Amino acid sequence: MITLLIVDDEPIERTALQRMVQEGMDDIVIVGQAANGREAIEAAARLKPDLITMDIKMPGIGGLQAIETITATDKQVKFIVVTAYDTFEFAQQALRLGVRDYLLKPSKTAVVLETIGRVADEIRASHRDAESRRKEQERLRRMLPVVEADIVSQLLFDFAPSVHLNEMIDLLEAPEMKDGFVMNVLLQDHGGSQEGAPGDFEALQLALAGQLEASSVHGWVGKASGKQIPLIIFKDIRQSYRQAAVGIGRTLVQALRRMTGAEPFIGIGGLYADRKDMRKSYHEALLASVDLSLPARFRLYEDLPHHELPASGPRVLELEKCVLEDVRRGHWESAVSGALRVIDVYETAGQPIGIAQQRIFEVLIVLTRMLEEMGYELDKPYYPHQTSGYMQLKTETSVLLGRLAEATALKAGDMESDLVTTMKTFIREHARENLSLERVAAEIDRNPFYVSKLFKSHFGMNYIDYLTECRMETAKQLMQDAEKSLKEITYEIGYHDPNYFSRVFKKIVGYSPTEYRKMLLRPLDKKLT
Template sequence: MMKILIADDEKYDRETVKHIIKENFLGELEIYEAKNGREAIELSESIRPDIVIIDIKMPGIDGIQALKEMTATLPNLYSIILTAYDYFDFALEAVKINVKEYLLKPFTKEEIIEKIAVGIKWVKKEQEKRKSEIKDKEKIYTLLPVLENQLSDLIINDKLKGVDYGMYLQCLDMSFMNSYAMVISIKDKYAYKDISRVERDQIRIKIGEYVKEYINRRYKCIGNYVFYEELTYFIQIDNEETEDFKSLEIDLAFNLRREIKKRFNISIRAGLGEIFDSVEQIVESYRQAMKCLVYNSDNVNIIYIDDIEGKLMNDSFSGGISGDTKLGKNKNSNKIKMKLFESVKQFIRENIETELELEKVASNFGLSVYYFSRTFKEVTGINFSEYVNKCRIDVAKELLSTGEMNVKEVCYKVGYNDPNYFSKVFKKYEGVSPANFKGNMEEKIF
């Protein structure tokens, strides 16, 4: 049933209109009434009428001002204005707020019936139009995932040639300007290690959906993660304020890896291709991302194509240097390395309370993850994660020795989030639990 609001400061006029409506539109209209503009506005917010009959001249907020407020939240409101005067100024204002009809007082019964009947017909037509629009949108939303998978498949399998993909781009609202491929593989460890194939498929799809939702908070993207082992995303960065797209890519992948580990207890690796400016070129970005994933990366989990290509070039360059020349270069190189990695070790010590990921630290010093990982082990004799753990435990021993903090406080102070895991790592390096270590130190003091 439609709702009609009668707003008039004259009670007699309200009663007259109400009587005509009841007599001629029984069962079609639910009637509400207001005696001034303020009441009309307040009532319209709660009942959301379909039709309003409102007097222009009312005390306080007049009919025109009231309609301005009402149509701001009810753009499809069918409005009929009542006036005792045929004011031209009011007519101009009425046009601005899309008033549909007007009645001059005194009005006849027939005029009221005619105007309301037209209003009912208009509202019904608008309601049908709205239903049709919703159905069309529903069809489009149902079709979008299909189009997304189809376009992703065409890119993944390099079958864009000869395909009219304009419709895909239009429906998915993608231009592929400033776009790149991210391919994610799930590592065979933690919660993923000892589950069945069916369970793996289920959790892969859940992670795939989560990643897509996470990316869409900031960027446009399409994804394909249902029928492939890897989770593939083509991401469009609509950000012209920066030219450092590589940092944006690495930061996004780094944050995703952290959130997936936290939410699903699953570890991932991500391969990242270069930024390109068309859907045809994104095929190359996908190839690069896949190349990153299959490359032997030691314990590097966020791999950008430049890191791989840079490493290959460095390796082949080193291999081509003759004996004496290579020896001289190595001496200078070793001095630079030692100096640089003293700064790296200092950085780790100063930031021990934070989450120290290899990718982030390498980026902080402007180094590729491969060069950083390999050279760090060359300089220190151990890999990066091992060094960070040893450094955390050394700081933890210092803090426990002072007796000013309890074990839990020390755990968080040196960058661990789980006191149980902290105790496990501490015992691995020191042979005793942190609690026992603290107790032994206190006994020595006394």
Template sequence: MKIIVIEDEVDILKGIQEVIEQSGLPFEQVFAVHTAEEALTVIEQCRPEIILTDILLPEMSGLDMLESVKAFGYQPKVVVISSYSNFMYAQRSIQLGAVDYILKPAQKEELIEKIGSVYDMVQRERISADQIKNQMAYARLGTEALKEKFVLGLCMHKTALQEHIHHRLQVWDLQWLETHSYVVISLSINKDEFRGKEDKDINLDLFAIGNIAEDIMMSYQPSVMIRSIHHDWVILTAWEQEQDVAQDIHDRVLKYQKIKPAIGISPRMHSFQAISVAYEQARKALKIAILNSSNRIVSYSDITDRMDEENDVRISQWVAEAVLDGDDEAVRRWLGEAMERFMLDRDVSKTGDLSIKCFEWILEVHSSLAEKVDMEISHFPMELWEKAERCPTVDDLKLLLQEHLSELMKLVLDQQQPSHPNYMIDKAKRIIEAKYGEEVTLQSVADELNIHPVWLSRLFKKETGQNFLDYLTEIRIEQAKQLLRGTNLKIYEIAEKIGYHEIQYFGKLFKKRTNMTPKEFRYGK
């Protein structure tokens, strides 16, 4: 606490200063000045809590000085001292906020008593102000806690917009949830990346991330941010460029905390009742973002969520079929969709959990392959499992599985080539020549030969120099030539007889092969 004494008489000023310093009152500083002008400079800079001033001072009176102090925007305790017992002075000093009035000459004991009384008054007000401040802080904390609980309830449970909910939204200044479209954004970190850190340190990181995000969200209003039951952060915002919001949070957290946060974004919702749905979708997107080190901002709309439970069961069969077909692109696509769905599984929360899921799935793929081909592939899984356990990220795990499936694809194609290719192709040609007028396809011929269509296609090309469809077309066009010259059948009848049901397609194909239309060929042009 600080006190300033303003007195133009040197001896009196020095005496008052000595009384204060010897009083035992724990003032931090005691300022002593001779004029009101000097006093105003000290008061403006140091803001002493107590001002003890004479009334009659050179150039500017003490009371005029107090008028000027009002402009400084604070309220010191003022004690006025004067040798004049004029009531008018006392009255004006009280109007200017003086808490006491002392007449000269004042006794030492009286002076100490007066200053001590004002000192105690300031102390009591300080304590009271601190108590009020603390009570207001607790009240704000309580209010925020109730608001968070209310919003969290909207996220966790589907809630209809009833009258009492409408009033509570108004109380918390959340009525925009009724009138605006909005998204839910979930924000967290991949705790696997913080191995070796204690839980309290991880929580401090999460708290710091929350502070950064909360500060950022001040620029993206209307919004509300809460802590979820999972101890990460949830943001509801009506800001229309939600990707910009997420990117801003991501970049600033990375800049200031050196952490890549994971962010999941729900689709934009247009009804209040959909808050819980949006929350669940944001949580699913967050889960993908946590596990995916290459993309830490994930929108739910980008997640593959098209397959039903029946398709979940069949996905390993589809991958097996793609392996048999030698379709590397399909293998990669199904693998990506399978891994996304595994990441959304309730039992998967870290890369190790995902590795287990993927290993079980690879066993299903192997089982599906075993039903279709006669070969030994069971030695792969354990070796794969050992490698999968060492994968630090989802990207590493995905690459490992892609390499494994590519190896399977090569193994299947290399080991399942027919042992007598010439005999097999001759037999395929005979089937084509006998059934060219029917719905002949690569698959139907492969089925008759009891081999895979991919192998038949590759073998046919290798042995004949042309692909299956070209050979079939060649046989059909040769038959058409014979029928055009040797019969009176109409052109559309000939087309149907050799396996083409659309005469225009047949005409284009015939001309492409012979440089003549069927009619021109018939009449010998």
């Protein structure tokens, strides 16, 4: 409904116009009348009408002055001026103020209704555009956390990031990525076990994003998995890295305790300027969270104690990060070789076997956490007993990594197979609806970019092509009902334009819908010659 305010200093004129509108236009509601410019300004502020018919010649504040005052605070309201003066000077003033149309006194009812109807159509179109923009903005707002989480996943986990990565980052309207570090948030219960960590992780992601914004910290929140959430934080140029990391760590620990009741721990990686190095920072954040018993509930990678490392400690740390990177890429043979080289460093340095076993066990725990964050649910790797020598430690480490590799490969295949089956079923069942890629992604709890890639790898086609094929198959079935028109079929399979449906059908099937239906319902007799 469109709301109308009538402004005229003549009561008879106001009454006559109101009667014309009420009797001739069902979808316009008169919300009030005003007898002069001052009343019009007050009524417009109070009633917020869509349209105002404004008399020009009134005592006190005139119509044009009232229009100027009202539009200063309300840019959406439209005006039709009512005047007995059809002059060029008036037209110039009216156009300058954005008046949509005008009525000359006196005017016939048909002219009045036609003029108001024309402006009302403009208002309706404007409302539709505004609603469309609102829905698009809302859709984008809902999508931004998904896009943000996918960017984090690509930067930290994907060996070959999407070619659309830069476009996705631009979508966030983020400043140029510079001087960033990774924080890996783990949730535990008060007993120190990750298994009991409570909370709705989707809500927690949004809450973390809100906490960063409230703290004036620019960062991206990744997808929750395995009771942990990775964050990429961008350092404020006014702070040192350490000052920023410690401050954010303390803030998030307090906020997470308040929000979830769980006991968090945050590992914090080193600062890097290049986005390609965010994986290094992530590996460091994982290694920084080996000991979850620290009272501060967070630790910087640079604060890791090196007193238990051999003299070549820095080399050990780099080897450990290489093991994590190899596992992330799926290069398990290289990961095993790297783990054995770590053990070699301890053996060469003459370190006790217990220290070497504890160190490599910590690496395996961190590695498992990384795999959990990538979506794999795996049993924790445990050595069956204290090893008696370095040869035995190497053998058992190779066995544990081999089991992880096998479990990961099996679960990867199972996960993708289940997801593909679920997607196919969902699309077929809902193909007639306005089915978006985002909706399919939500059904399997994955981001749209992953779904798009999964479709391409399993079906050799894009998601929209598969949906189109499903719709065409449904259309073929519906055409068997002679009572259904092609227009009805168009709407039933999810399209809104019969001409567009016809073009798509012919491209897929090779015949137009009309030709196909004729062959289906009235097949030609075939004669042998």
